[in-house]
Amino acid sequence: MKAVGLDVGSLNVKAVILDGSSAVSFAMLTVSEGAEPSARAALDEAIISSKLNGDELYIVATGVGGKAISFSQQQKAITTCLARGVHYLFPAARMVVDVGAETTTVLKINDRGRVTDWAGQDKCAAGTGMFLQAMAKIMQVSLKDMAEYSLRAKNRADITGTCAVFAESEVISHIHRVPPTPKEEIIAGIHASMVSRIMGLLKRLGIEKEVAVVGGVALDGGFIHVLEEELGFKVLVPENPQMVAALGAAILAKENLEKGVR
């Protein structure tokens, strides 16, 4: 019997299969025609690349669409899964920053990977992946290249609004200024606007070292750089930051299997 974690996010579905205590396979797909078919497709992909055949699966689902997955054995809160996944990768981490497509969440975790406190919001696009995507679109820079521009910047353009719609107008006015604000500085300013939102959540819980950053936005090195500057220390970023919640769900599935919970 293999332990499987499925994270059904607002934009992507992620699947992780565990063998023993190491991840043997993972897959990520964009949610297209509903949560359940997309989740099944991601799982199939992970099964194929893991070369497992006919093994029985024990599945723990999480994420915004986790409840919609009928073939999972159990559903877990995203916070629990994130904490467990981060603890597995970085046992020293005491805070987790998760910046997904539509949510920002900050957790405090203990030395056993349990959540002790959390703050987050899912009702406002400020500081989320959607915000970054909208900004990349008006800057006409691909999401991947945002980091490169931001890291080159010597100054940050002042973007006072955190609302995606108003930040957009501010960015446009920077572009049309005479002389125009350099692209690098505007993008660094965009990252700073997102970080100001995250710093607010971090300060609400009280900042503690080490801080791990996960979720799709953690792939943006420019965002990470600005966050590190604001915090004054380096943060931990896993190799596959988008897979952490699915990994945590898989670890919970494994624990259940060991305890004999079906």
Next chain:
Amino acid sequence: MITAGIDIGSRASKAVVLKDGKIIASYIGDTGAESVVTSRVTMAKTLEGTGLELSDIDYIVATGYGRVLVPFANENISEISCHARGINYYFPSVRTILDMGGQDCKAISVDGEGRVTNFVMNDKCAGGTGRFLEMIAEVLGVPLSEIGDLALQSKAAIPFNTICAVFARSEAIGYLRKGISKSDILAGLHEAIAIRSYNLLKRVSIQKDFSISGGIAKNKGMVAKIAEKVGLQPLLAEDPQLAGCLGAALFAQDRVMGKTRKDTLKISYGYSDGSGEYFITIDAGKCDGCGKCVEACFAGNFEIKLDEQGQPKAAIKESLRKKIHLACPGYKKCSAEHTVNCHSVCQQDAISHSW
């Protein structure tokens, strides 16, 4: 006596010309990229066909976001005072005004003479602004002027989880794909905006009579939803979008007649967004500008500024207004952590926090 008021808003620019207290000309156009050009065009269009020239006008007052960039204005006055004054011209009995503009939303309390006594503004989140409605109209492919009527036709409004313009947009696209009718989607969005406006109004306390100003007041569906939430039928001016510039023109008339103006108002600095409400309110009537709060605030949030009458008053620094919950921990938390804070040093008891 001929006076004019010009209101350079975030999305639309408006002007009126008054002759002996009667409106003789008005114009509404879009705000362009350059405020100076927009202000000249707006004024020229307003005067078209009146036989008047700019030099014939005795006094011009500018208001709105772009009010400082109107080169021919004699004076500029905040749009809050102007909206209050403009609505008072139509309806002296109105005590509560909801101003729904292109990029912000304000709730204003006003006295019998059109003076502002209290106001709250939300200009940090686009949810519920004209900008939001423009985005939605575009996504649904419905002209902006028709969305309100379409919303009224709905029998089953779709509940929206969020008022965030970005999320609401993607939620609306999702519903469209599922084949839900545009009128049901619009009804849901109008409902969500009405709830938010009602919450903003509650912060200034709603008193009879009630009026709505700004461009969104022309949207019948929105007015109906807000009336339903508030439980009061709003009094609507002939053109609610002109309230701001009309107020400005009335102030211009006062100036020509040598009248000065005195406001005693509470000013709320801050905003509300998906995570909560963050307002610091300073009662300008009580504040004597002593500056103790400036010294007491360990985060350095306060400053002393001269108001429109030249009196020193405490204010929240401009740069911090849109991130006040990051700069200020909130009164309860601050007083637990620090022995000195703005409330306890203020002898006039002029400062309050919403969180």
